[in-house]
Amino acid sequence: MTTTLTTLIIGIVIVVFGLTTGLILVLNVTKRLRTGQEKMQNKKEILKFGMPAEAIIQDIAETSSRMDGRPGVRLDLLVTQEDGQTFQTIVKTYIPIIHVPKFQRGSVIDVKYIEDGAVKKVEVVDAYIP
Template identity: 75%
Template sequence: MTSTLITLIIAAVIVVFGLTTGLILILNVTKKLRTGKETMEIRKEILKYGSPAKAIIQDIAETSSSMHGRPGVRLDLFVTQEDGQTFQSVVTTFIPVIHIPKFQKGCEIDVKYMGEGNVRKVEVEDAYVI
């Protein structure tokens, strides 16, 4: 009789552990999806309302991610604002395959930025945003 009770307790612990881990996993996935959606909304806002600028690609590196067949890249940019001021920025984005020739080291690209001082968020105009 005690072995049956022990077996039931072990089974209950396993079920509770499984449900708890599943709930934690679902909450984390939901949080990441929400964060990703918020990030995309910010990116769209920068592209819609941001100040236009030109940027020279100092370095480009492919990331291990892709989105809908578009490769992820990390761009080190030297951005020149319309008033002539400059700043450095690093942008991780996705570019359509057709635009790859425009995204080479030394090429000038169109960007938009928001923010002031040392805190500026930059987005690439020809990048892929859902």
């Protein structure tokens, strides 16, 4: 009798643990998807409503990520605003394959930016946004 009760308790613990772990996994995946969608929406808003500027690529490094077959890159940019002032920024984005030759160290690219308090959020005009 005690063996059956022990087996039943162990089974219940395993089921509860499995359900809890599954719930945590689903919540984490949902949160990551929502965060990714919010980031994409912010990128689109910057590209739609942002101030146009030019940027010099000071450094470019490929990241390990890809989106729809496009390589992810980290761009170290020197942005020149319309009034002539400059600022440094780093942008992580995805580049369509046909635009890769345009993205080299020293190249000038078009960007848009939005000032959010003391922070300037920058996006690359020719970047890939799904």
